[in-house]
Amino acid sequence: MKSFSRGDIGVALRSIRSSRSRSFLTIFGIVIGVAAAITIVSVGDGIKNQIADNINNVGRDLIIVRPDSLQPTNAISAIVGESVPANASLSSNDLKIIESLSNVQYAAPLGILPSPTLKVGDQTISGLQVVGTTNNVIPVLNQSLQFGDSFNQIGINNDAMLGQGASIKLFGADESLGRTFTINGQSLFIRGDLSSFYSAPLSIDLDFNNVVFIPYSEATALNGGKLSTYEILVKPSSPGAISSVVSEIESSLSQARGGVQNFSVLEQKNSLTASDTIVSLLTNLIAVAAGISLFVGGIGIMNMMLVTVSERTGEIGIRKAIGATNRQILRQFLMEAIMLSLTGGVFGVIAALLVDVGLRIFTSLQPTTPWPTISLAFGLSLAIGIIFGMIPAAKAARKDPIDALRHS
Amino acid sequence: MAIIEINDISKVYGYGAATTVALDEVNLSIEQNEFVAIMGPSGSGKSTLMNVIGLLDRPTHGSYKINGRNVEKLSQNQRAKLRRDRIGFIFQSFSLLPRLTVLENVALPLAYKGMSTTRRLKAASQMINRLGLADREYYLPRYLSGGQMQTVAIARALINNPAIIIADEPTGNLDSNDSRLIMELLSDIHKDGTTILMVTHNPELTRYANRVVYMRDGMIIQDELTALGLVAPTARKSLYYLPHKTEEDDLAGVSALMKVIPGSDSVPESKTGRRSKATKKTKSKTKRSKSRKAKS
Numbered sequence: 283m284k285s286f287s288r289g290d291i292g293v294a295l296r297s298i299r300s301s302r303s304r305s306f307l308t309i310f311g312i313v314i315g316v317a318a319a320i321t322i323v324s325v326g327d328g329i330k331n332q333i334a335d336n337i338n339n340v341g342r343d344l345i346i347v348r349p350d351s352l353q354p355t356n357a358i359s360a361i362v363g364e365s366v367p368a369n370a371s372l373s374s375n376d377l378k379i380i381e382s383l384s385n386v387q388y389a390a391p392l393g394i395l396p397s398p399t400l401k402v403g404d405q406t407i408s409g410l411q412v413v414g415t416t417n418n419v420i421p422v423l424n425q426s427l428q429f430g431d432s433f434n435q436i437g438i439n440n441d442a443m444l445g446q447g448a449s450i451k452l453f454g455a456d457e458s459l460g461r462t463f464t465i466n467g468q469s470l471f472i473r474g475d476l477s478s479f480y481s482a483p484l485s486i487d488l489d490f491n492n493v494v495f496i497p498y499s500e501a502t503a504l505n506g507g508k509l510s511t512y513e514i515l516v517k518p519s520s521p522g523a524i525s526s527v528v529s530e531i532e533s534s535l536s537q538a539r540g541g542v543q544n545f546s547v548l549e550q551k552n553s554l555t556a557s558d559t560i561v562s563l564l565t566n567l568i569a570v571a572a573g574i575s576l577f578v579g580g581i582g583i584m585n586m587m588l589v590t591v592s593e594r595t596g597e598i599g600i601r602k603a604i605g606a607t608n609r610q611i612l613r614q615f616l617m618e619a620i621m622l623s624l625t626g627g628v629f630g631v632i633a634a635l636l637v638d639v640g641l642r643i644f645t646s647l648q649p650t651t652p653w654p655t656i657s658l659a660f661g662l663s664l665a666i667g668i669i670f671g672m673i674p675a676a677k678a679a680r681k682d683p684i685d686a687l688r689h690s
Numbered sequence: 691m692a693i694i695e696i697n698d699i700s701k702v703y704g705y706g707a708a709t710t711v712a713l714d715e716v717n718l719s720i721e722q723n724e725f726v727a728i729m730g731p732s733g734s735g736k737s738t739l740m741n742v743i744g745l746l747d748r749p750t751h752g753s754y755k756i757n758g759r760n761v762e763k764l765s766q767n768q769r770a771k772l773r774r775d776r777i778g779f780i781f782q783s784f785s786l787l788p789r790l791t792v793l794e795n796v797a798l799p800l801a802y803k804g805m806s807t808t809r810r811l812k813a814a815s816q817m818i819n820r821l822g823l824a825d826r827e828y829y830l831p832r833y834l835s836g837g838q839m840q841t842v843a844i845a846r847a848l849i850n851n852p853a854i855i856i857a858d859e860p861t862g863n864l865d866s867n868d869s870r871l872i873m874e875l876l877s878d879i880h881k882d883g884t885t886i887l888m889v890t891h892n893p894e895l896t897r898y899a900n901r902v903v904y905m906r907d908g909m910i911i912q913d914e915l916t917a918l919g920l921v922a923p924t925a926r927k928s929l930y931y932l933p934h935k936t937e938e939d940d941l942a943g944v945s946a947l948m949k950v951i952p953g954s955d956s957v958p959e960s961k962t963g964r965r966s967k968a969t970k971k972t973k974s975k976t977k978r979s980k981s982r983k984a985k986s
Contacts (some may be wrong), residue, residue: 295788603746604846605774607767619957636934683746687785 297590298625304526305622308586310581312626312666313633315576322572324649325641326565332648337564338424341424341481342550343524345516347372347380347531348603350544371510378515379534385527388517390418392488395501400494401464402452410448412465412494414501414509414670422515423479423490430459430474439500441473447491449475470496476637489519497508524549576662587619587674598678599686612679618665619671627663633654637654691758693853693885694720694743699752699762701738701908712738713749714908720887722853725880725918727896728889729925730905736889739905742885744777744856746814747767762908772804776849777980779857782862784839786831791817793827796845803850817845821875829891848884848885855879861895873898893925936970 297303309490337344349372372391380389395412403588417432419425433441442463449458449472458472479490518527539545591598597633598611606614701713713735720726728736742754745761746769754762756776764772779785788796792973793814800810818827821841831839840860841953847855859877879897880886896902902922904912916922930986 293789300789463924559710596785600781600787601798601802602770603744603773603779603781603785604799604848605801607769607770610802684741687746687781 288525290617291621293614293667294621297618298621300327301590304586308582308622309626309629310622311582311662312576312580313579313630315572315579315666316627316630317568317633317637317661318572318575319662320631320651320655320659321637321641321649322565322568323655324634324638324651326561326569327648327652327655328647328649329561330558331450331650336480337550337671339424341517343518343521344422344550345518345524345528345531346548346550346647347376347514347516347535348512348546350546355480356508356619366530372513372514375538376535376545377511377514379538380514383527383530383534385519385523385530386516388418388422388515388684390416390422390515391475391498391511392419392513393501393511393514394497395465395496395675398504399467402461406476407452407463410451410492410494412496412501413488414498414499415495419495419515420476422517425479425490426477427474428477430472433473433495433497439497439503440468440470441497441500442470443474443476443495443529445476445489445493445495446473446478447489449606452493460656465494465496468500468504470500558646576666580623583619583622583667584670584673586622587615587671589620589678591615591674591678594678595681595686596689598664598681599683599689602681602683602685608679612675615675615678616668616671620667623663623671624660624668627660630663631659634659642643692719692755693757694718694887695724695753695755696743696757696858697753699739699742699749699754701735701742701747703752711908713742715752716908716910718862718903718910718913723880723883723885724901725877725886725897725899726888726901726903727922728903728905729891729893729896733907734905735908736905737748738908740856740858740887740889743854744779745773759942770923773797775850776853778852780840780843780847780852780855780857780860782859784831784836784843784863788831788840791828791830792834795831795842798850799846799964800954801848814845814849817849818842821845835868836864837871840868840872841875844872844879848879853885855884855886857886859889859891861892869895893921896922897923 343442374391376387377391380386391414393414393604398406398410398412400410400412420427427443428446430443433443443454444458446456449456452458452463453461457475459475461472462469463472464470476490476495496504498509516527516531518524528547528549534544535545535547538541601611601614635651638651641647641649696716696718698715698717699713700711700715703710703712716735716739718739728739730736738747742749745764751761752762753760755914756772760770761769787798790798793811796817797810797814800813801807805813815827818824821840821844823838823845826834826842827840831842836844840863844860855876860876861872864872873895876886876888880898886899888895890896896916897919899916899922900918901913901915902916902925903910904924912924914922914924920926924944
């Protein structure tokens with residue numbers, strides 16, 4: 283039996299080679315399905331890892347306070363610059379309360395200026411966020427200044443710090459100390475350029491590389507005296523104090539709001555969970571689409587095998603006449619279907635690896651393709667071959683030898 | 691004990707008004723090492739009889755024994771295995787698998803027996819060598835002549851050392867030279883002790899047989915022994931008729947051979963009478979006595 287299977291493989295490969303264009307088109311369907319499935323899973327895993335690395339960069343002890351109506355999914359809307367609802371805001375009083383807690387080392391508010399107009403000379407620059415904050419944003423985010431200094435908070439308010447991407451967009455270089463630009467007509471002076479932030483795709487936080495940081499008071503003034511704070515970032519005095527700080531913030535803010543708990547206090551691990559949830563949801567949705575394409579590829583295999591069985595009816599008759607049992611005929615044609623799908627699986631894996639390399643080179647994505655994913659892809663393509671090859675193989679096995687011989 | 695024993699075998703197709711009686715209570719007994727030629731016009735039931743004997747088809751009624759063992763009720767897989775082990779087929783159209791080499795074609799029956807690749811290719815190579823085609827082992831069938839292809843088909847039929855060879859017009863697609871070569875080969879196989887059943891339209895080929903069975907309308911109407919090397923006595927008469935076949939004969943589908951078979955005129959023309967006989971399993975004393983008379 284074992285040796286007969288080797289013969290079946292040889293016959294199957296020869297059959298595939300004999301109708302090259304048809305086999306190619308059939309295999310191509312499987313290649314697309316397998317490559318898409320692996321790529322989606324790899325990109326999803328890569329994004330999760332990037333987000334985890336991002337969180338590690340800013341520090342796992344970071345605590346994020348958000349208004350309740352600004353859930354992680356809403357945060358994306360806030361991040362892309364849509365206006366934050368007025369009731370979705372923390373207040374300066376909240377900031378004061380948090381800063382007064384004993385185990386809090388730093389606290390920094392983040393308030394996004396809605397729809398700012400940034401100009402350098404007469405040229406309007408788009409694609410940047412303007413965030414009102416305090417100097418504490420630098421230690422809270424575990425960041426450092428590449429050039430210059432943090433802005434003054436007392437007295438002169440028209441300072442700004444730029445993320446690296448913002449500096450390049452505004453002035454064409456990552457160093458822009460002393461230069462000026464305007465926000466909504468107000469002239470501002472570059473006091474410091476921040477080092478590059480580690481950014482993760484699909485992160486629910488801002489990409490700080492493309493942010494212009496201005497003093498909170500300046501941002502408030504530019505927004506007509508009222509600025510919504512969508513986040514307060516808090517750094518506890520020690521990593522061991524995270525839980526107690528979280529509890530203190532929750533009870534203090536709740537007390538200040540008369541017992542109303544219309545805010546969320548998130549540890550980084552919650553943020554990670556939230557990000558993972560979003561990424562997993564997106565990954566699974568797109569993987570379903572990839573699964574559908576794999577299913578269609580399987581239909582292609584079944585179609586090709588049905589045509590093959592029909593064309594080789596005479597051959598089936600001859601094989602049965604010289605002693606092949608139904609089981610042996612079924613195995614032969616099933617092997618052909620499996621070889622088609624496994625070939626598609628192999629090339630699908632290669633295609634996925636090439637796409638991964640391309641994504642790493644041309645985008646900020648860092649897909650990961652572990653061996654279990656590749657093994658699963660092979661397993662899937664084998665299953666596709668068996669499932670969709672069974673019907674044509676059974677049809678071949680059931681053929682009457684005399685009727686089949688008439689076709690030879 | 692006869693190697694093949696058929697008793698009252700009938701094969702009926704269709705139902706009701708669309709019934710066709712392909713075999714009508716045929717009785718046939720073939721001994722070991724006989725070379726039996728089966729002759730008859732188109733539609734006489736020769737191929738159906740070969741299909742039943744070759745276990746490709748099941749009879750509707752009757753019993754069939756191979757070496758004393760009843761085989762008419764075997765399952766499809768059981769028949770396949772028996773076919774693989776005991777029967778070799780040779781077809782008019784050679785029926786080689788076009789994508790396999792000569793070696794692989796010949797080795798194929800051994801593959802279905804579960805033999806290892808090395809052993810079966812070795813056995814196939816020895817068989818091909820024995821039949822004189824050693825230099826064509828790795829050729830695909832499309833690069834062979836008709837005679838070579840039929841030789842390969844014979845090698846494939848012999849590879850499992852079958853007790854019975856069934857040849858359905860083995861020289862039908864060959865020229866006279868190749869036909870002679872193939873018949874000589876079959877004759878050698880017969881001399882080695884194999885039983886051969888051969889369907890043919892050519893009376894000349896009865897020279898190689900030691901028994902000739904004539905069929906018409908699903909029945910055996912003549913069964914005669916013949917000497918090797920000579921055309922069978924009844925078939926010999928048709929040799930003089932062949933150039934004189936008329937247009938009327940063509941239209942009637944009657945071969946010149948049928949004009950000379952004694953008693954063929956007494957066979958009823960209508961199928962209705964025979965259909966009812968086959969389906970009701972009644973026996974015809976007339977036909978039985980004719981068959982026995984012919985054999986004696």
